[in-house]
Amino acid sequence: MTETFDVNATLGADELVRLTALQMAERLRAGTTTSVELVQAHLDRIAAHDGDVRADADGDRGVRAYLHVNTDEALAVAAEVDAIRAAGGPEADALHPLAGVPVAVKDNIVTRGQPTTAASRMLEGWLSPYDATVVARLREARLPILGKTNLDEFAMGGSTEHSAFGITRNPWDGDRVPGGSGGGSAAAVAAFLAPFALGSDTGGSVREPAAFTGTVGVKPTYGAVSRYGLIAMASSLDQIGPAARTVADAAALQQVIGGHDPLDSTSLADAPADLTAAARGRDLAGLRVGVVTDLPAEAFHPGIRAGFDEHVAALREAGAEIVEVSCPSFDAALGAYYLIMPSEASSNLARFDGVRYGHRVVPDGGGTIEQVMGATRAAGFGAEVKRRIILGTYALSAGYYDAYYGSAQKVRTLVQEDFARAFEQVDVILTPTAPTPAFELGAKTDDPMTMYVNDLATIPANLAGIPGMSVPGGVVDGLPYGLQLMAPAREDARLYEAGAALERLVAQRRGGPVWAGAPELEKGAQRATTATTAGGRA
């Protein structure tokens, strides 16, 4: 794409929003587009096609990616960048290379001055008194924040259907889910409602939506990006990461938000690698690519299996060395994840008690604090959140702790050992990201286990803390699917290098990037203005 990019071309709003984030940045630096123009182009497109996530889905064919649109602030930041650039001088020279390029933020990452709900009634109307570190870094670099995107409540789910406010549609097929939990961020990026966005990945919540929407999603090494200000689900698994249309854009965004943060005690002190340089890619010749022999073939859609095999053959043809690696513990990883995650979540979500902030429900006729807590949490949490809290409380309770939580932590050790052995033989590991393409809305909401199985291939990376990335592989039955790359811990640069090379191979084979093939969007319902206005407690 970049080969044919003319920074001076005259572009309409529809063409502007289809540029990559790095192309937008180049035009801003060249002065051929202003940040206000760029932000306004996205806001207009949101107004036309995003609809209103809080409206009845039956009457709204919009994408419904945004829970809150941050119009005034985004335009103000854009105008600031434009003014600095127009004035020239040292301040203009010191602008971040991405300054003025808009970005969207998943709504479980706290932001001052606009709501943060985690898609839960529990936090409806709440305003954070502080910014997450990643948000502070976006502000420092002067990236206008377009708004906050929809998710499964507290990031618990794989389809964004568990949002307390409403569903988000897959831009490729409005009757299908965009994946989850970060379906809003992925759908916004795929639908050109934002060039890139932040997500959070606990078991695949950035990578699976990327696979479902034909975009790129990255879970960095655990600790490579600060979690300060991410509303915690499972603290030993949660990781903030970028969603974008290209590997290079994802790298550029991780470069902005990553690096050590003293406010997160699990943050790595490593010197930051040059991810933007890494995302220029590498020669596939000599790249050692591991293919896991232990993933259950029958769980994967035949079209995805066939697509995966074709890409493996193409990699081999391009000079990559394909090595079969055995990861026998992957079999138990899903079970371990669905014990560790709810256990940690049950503890993390204890803070939502109706005392210091958020929702409070007082039972009829008053009540003790215990009764108020019980009523508050009954009304504030949705069914999936309650399910995970109860499951976690069970797994941690006396008499069951060793059998469940303890065993799961041992499986975690085995998964790490599997990866360590595999990475002695290979540079990266390649799997399909999700077993199926995007499924229909409502298809999996009745049986939690069918939804959980979706995370089969993405969970091991979270358990081991290693970085993983979903790159679009192609289209099956009119829907995109993803290829997942994984690299050893702290080797995010290697992941971006290999990811960019794989992305280029896929584009060569298809004659263009997967995301460019997304169909035209339908019109959305008009957004009710009151529902998205900051301030005022619900």
Add this chain to the structure above:
Amino acid sequence: MPEITRDQVEHLARLAHIRMTDEELDTMSGDLEKILEHVSAVQAAAGDDVTPTSHPIALENVFREDVPAGMLTQEEALDQAPDSEDGQFKVPAILDGE
């Protein structure tokens, strides 16, 4: 396969401070059984000799200088409270009958 009774779920819900309707208790016990049936495989996956991992990338002794920094003012801290009085969070009675 582990059996999860309705009484057990009721106890767990009380521990977790979530009031549940009869219908929720019934659904939840069925859901938990289904999930536990699947995840119980972890018990056979690892032997006694395996050391549990609590954190994917172990860091030790993460300290900072012991100086106050980054604090909220009292006003900011109370700004989003459901109820407050005299600069403090206000909560309902802790004990019954007070």
